Amino acid sequence: MQKAATVILNYNGEEMLRKFLPSAVRHSLYPLIVADNASDDGSLGYLKSGYPQIRLIELKENSGYVGGYNQALNQIQGEFEYYILLNSDIEVSPEWDDVLVKWLERHSEFAALQPKILSYQHLEYFDYAGAGGGFIDSLGYPYCRGRIFNSIEKDTNQYDDHIEVDWASGACMAVRASCFHSLGGFDDRFFAHMEEIDICWRFQRSGYKIGYIGNVEIRHVGGGTLSRTNPLKTYLNFRNNLLMLHNNLEKKRFLITYFIRMGLDFLAALSFLLNGKIADSKEVFRAHMAFYKFKNGKQNFPLAPILPKKEKKSERKSILWDYYIRRKRKYSDL
Structure with missing residues (x-):
């Protein structure tokens, strides 16, 4: 079994x-793998002609961040101890x-890590x-x-420190392969957004910790696939946040x-409406309806293995209260 691979x-x-x-190729010690979610632009041609040394996993359809990674990592299961x-x-x-992999090697109690x-x-x-x-507050807000x-x-x-956190970002997350597969990977219902928070919560329910180290820096563009202003992102964030709470809290x-x-969430929808974001307001209500269907088994998706549910000991009772009422806009002010 090889030590690690970075999967893009x-x-x-x-x-x-x-x-x-080119930056990833130049600066990476471990092999790179690109999993392609059925792209119809020039991605595949560029990879095959420009980087024939990079392993390419071609998926048959675009199943989002969650489905794409679940399928790709299942294909390489057993080959690597760590995925990035x-x-x-x-x-x-x-x-x-x-640095990420060596840190996880030295800290066996951690399942995942972000820079x-x-x-x-x-x-x-x-x-x-x-x-x-x-981090996550007591109401599930990250x-x-x-x-x-x-x-x-x-x-x-x-x-620039190293601490235990509640969740590691899916933009760059090093994870123990055995931990990932033991939980069945990401929850397939999420498609995209907050799936990494959910699985990190499930890692912790399995007895592991989540880490952050500040001596490794990366730079992220963000919103490359789905803009932060896209109403679909509003829908996914609200729906998946409810799914995450339902997955991890006792009844x-x-x-x-x-x-x-x-x-x-009603107040959030009203705020969207008053600010002229009518589509976002509608997506909040659509998110709740979709969650109801998932919760009541009206849509069939494979579920992760059952773990004991428990209340998370959150650092903050309500980040909304801290931010909007107490006007605390920096973490150091909390």
Whole structure:
């Protein structure tokens, strides 16, 4: 069995591959694998002609981040001890993959790990996705050191440490292959968005920890496949957040949380409407209807192995309260 491989998922990302794959090839110690989600642009031609040494997994249809990675990693199961899941729109730094893998080797109690993720467009600032390590509040809202909602901090080396976090970003996540497969991979119902938070929560329920190290830096473009302003992203985020809570909280705690979330999500839909984002407002309600169908088994998707559910000991009771009422816009202010 080989030590590790970096797996890049691609869908119609020829432009990103041309821009960032050379950096990954130049700076990576471990082999690169590209899993293609049935692209119909020039991605496959570019990879086959320009990088014949890179292993290519051609999937038959676009099944999103979740389905693409689940299928690709199932095909290479048993070949590697560690996977590094890397978005195609990321610029990596020298020895980045070796440091991540060696850290996991030294810390057997950790299932997954992310580096410091900075913005490619705004070099002095953190990136939206993962930033300096991710957390979840008691109501299931994710936030990061370096990014709370849309407030993004400048990087002044304040998070150049290594700590335990609640979740590692799917933009760049090193993970133990055995842990990933033991849980059945990502939850297939998610398609994309928040699947990494869900699986990290399930890792922790299995007895593992999630880590962040700030001595490895990568730079992320973000929104390359689906813009943050796209109403579909609103739908996926709201629906998948509810799925995540249902997956991981015991029944009583979930019902209490869901009741609160219904009210907060209604306020979010109203806010979208008042700000002229009519499509986003509709997507919030569509997300709740889709969640109801999933919860009641009206749509058939394979489920991950059953684990004991429990309330997560969250660092914050409500990040919404901290952000909007207490006006705390930086993690250091919390």
